[in-house]
Amino acid sequence: MNSSQSSSKVYLEIVKQLRAMIQTEGYQAGDKLPSEREMSERLNVGRSSVREAFRALELLGLIETRRGEGTFIRDFRGHQLVQLLSTFILQDERAKGDVKETKFLIEWDCLWLGARKAADSELNKIKEWALTGNYDDDEFFYRIILLADNHLFMRMWTILKDYYNSLNFPQDKVSKEDYVLLIDTMVQHDEQQIKDQYCKIRNLSSI
Template identity: 60%
Template sequence: MIEQEGLKAGDKLPSERELCERLIVGRSSVREALRALELLGLIETRRGEGTFIRDFEGHQLVQLISTFILQDEKAKANIAETKSLIEMDCLSLVLIKSTDIHLQALKKWVETSSFTDEEFFLKMAQLADNHLLLRLWTILKDYYNSLKIFNVDADKQEYMNVINKLLTRKESEVRKAYKELRKLSND
């Protein structure tokens, strides 16, 4: 409903009665859902005014949810592995969808900018031009960051190596450069 109606932070939600009618559910279900959303800090209820959507940029929602999802070590290891798989898939799509002009612009950005690993792979995910992969990567990155796992920092030359391999248009070379960047086995 929020998405369909284009509601944003500060906008008022319909009343409980209206939500019951529109969603075809009982009042207790609506109250329980609103209470859960309020506990998560996604909405706020103002007595006598109604319920409003909160600005939850920078919200700790990922960390909160991750405490439930990431309770075992296997799930934690899967986050890092899945994030890497998505990053490699993004690089494969960059090979397919990006022009040499895009890649040269990216190379210039790497040469002239100071950037983080996240910023580099955000650019890759954006160049991959696949909205779902971008969203998945963003969520996994947030979960990964909530685990406080710190990679060995790569230097600018390792990122440049990935770009140079993208310019060769050889996927096997790009994958090899990515694995070197991430300190993964090349098996």
């Protein structure tokens, strides 16, 4: 144990170790993990700490425990959360493209959803705000996604936005006029126009 920085909680270290073990030793779904007692000996930590790590991973659906038998890797393809799972998987360059693509598509979905769901008065309110207020891209789309009125999309977008921002994609500043124009297209309820304007803002040839 005691790898890298100490002072961090032991059970978190165990989670890390477990992840490493799974990667290096090629554990697969259904495989049996070392017993809690063996694990605690191997890592020189108390069994209770091992249990805390195991319980946490169990609640996440990553492992499964059967009394008298042992602890097993669970088949968690795709399943379960998106967040911590990302920490496990979201490492390669390829995934970065996925984040970008997904964020943009969700934003587009919400533009169209918002155009159909929102009352004109709400759209006008946002248009006024877009004309006068100070805001960045995230703040603007946050309001758009509020219009779409879909909690799931809001959650996904929030996660994606944070990842996206941390990935440092090059991004041109969007002018206030373009944001306002985007809202105008929403008022028109013209799907193609919304799409064109969104593509312009995002510098995309198509979506």
